[in-house]
Amino acid sequence: MASYKYDLEARLIQFSVDFIIICGKIDGSFASQHLSKQLIRSATSSALNYGEAQSAASTRDFIHKMNLCLKELRESLVNLKIQKGSGLINNTDGLELLMKENNELIAIFVSSIRTSQNNNKS
Numbered sequence: 001m002a003s004y005k006y007d008l009e010a011r012l013i014q015f016s017v018d019f020i021i022i023c024g025k026i027d028g029s030f031a032s033q034h035l036s037k038q039l040i041r042s043a044t045s046s047a048l049n050y051g052e053a054q055s056a057a058s059t060r061d062f063i064h065k066m067n068l069c070l071k072e073l074r075e076s077l078v079n080l081k082i083q084k085g086s087g088l089i090n091n092t093d094g095l096e097l098l099m100k101e102n103n104e105l106i107a108i109f110v111s112s113i114r115t116s117q118n119n120n121k122s
Contacts (some may be wrong), residue, residue, distance in 0.1 A: 012047035019043040046072040070109040
């Protein structure tokens, strides 16, 4: 279990780093800058909130913090879709990989939240 926890944390950190790198290579237009700044905030927030969830005071607090992570991951995905649709990110291969990882992380968090909620009912 400890290695899984580490792997998820490592994935979230790498996810954040990848966004910082890809956003650093975009043009300086207003739309690109606006969306990229918001994307960096939401992507890094998911990793930071996960760190907080690891020291949650209760199961309810853990579920709340995990839901914050999920919210930020979903925001990141919508942002990516906007940038993809408008052609603001030129690295299409990198963009597709980030979208795939984003979707996988969302699935992990949905599953983890459901499990925690079900265990909390018992």
